Amino acid sequence: MNAVTHGTVDAAGMTRAEVMQLTPEEQFDLFGERYERVQELMTGAQLQISDGEWRWLAEAFVPTAGVFGLNPPPGADFENSYFLESTRSIRMPGAAGAREDLDPMIAYFESQNWDTTVSSRGSDFVVRAETGDGYQVSYTVQSNGQYNLNVYSYVFWGDSNTLLDTVVGRIPNDTSDSPTLTVPGGFVPFPKWSDPVIPDE
Structure with a gap:
């Protein structure tokens, strides 16, 4: 571990040295708390738009290497850090990517006192x-009528490969196969450390 990663804090304000002192179970539990926060943010935002079914595009129970994350701390690489991502999409009657379709989400974000920005990307609009x-949290309205809701974490220190094994290894195969559509609040339950690790078939 070099001096840069040793003292640089992650999105939780922890240094890599501090995280390395945690047991695998403690890192597992931290990941679970962060996963539940992603689901909380996703559900709250979905309900501003529709309580109907949303299509799953990405699910947060799989840690992604921190090097690909939002503003990764210096020294983050494929193994020593991770972030979480969840993406859902919806198509509603008559939706065509109008700028005003962002308004309910803008109002919600501002009601939470979150720092909010609006931008355009070609014919699409994003808040x-x-x-x-x-x-x-981002919400994109597209001219093709598909509206996407994304929740990302910033980057946390942690062994992404070990977390992948300890988390996904405890989720039954029939559960980890994400459903195609769910209403807000639908997500894969996070396992417990006491759950058995399921052997590869």
Whole structure:
């Protein structure tokens, strides 16, 4: 571990040295808390738009290497850090990517006192919010009628490969196969450390 990663804090304000002192179970539990925060943010934002079914595009129970995350701390690489991401999409009657379709989400973000920005990307419009506790929520309205809701964490120190094994290894195969559609609040339950590790078939 070099001096840069040793003292640089992650999205939770922890240094890599501090995280390395945690047991595998403690790192597992921290990941679970962060996973539940992503689901909380996703559900709250979904309900501003529709309580109907949303299509799953990405699910947060799989840690992604921190090097690909939002503003990774210096020294983050494929193994020593991770972030979480969850993405859902919806198509509603008559939706065509109008700028005003962002308004309910803008109002919600501002009601939470989150730092909010609106931008355009070609013919699409995006509103992003920084939650202030290590997460970003974005809502994109597209001219093709598909509206996407994304929740990302910023980057946390932690052994992404070990977490992948300890988390996904405890989720039954029939559960980890994400459903195609769910209403807000639908997500894969996070396992307990006491759950058995399921052997590969």
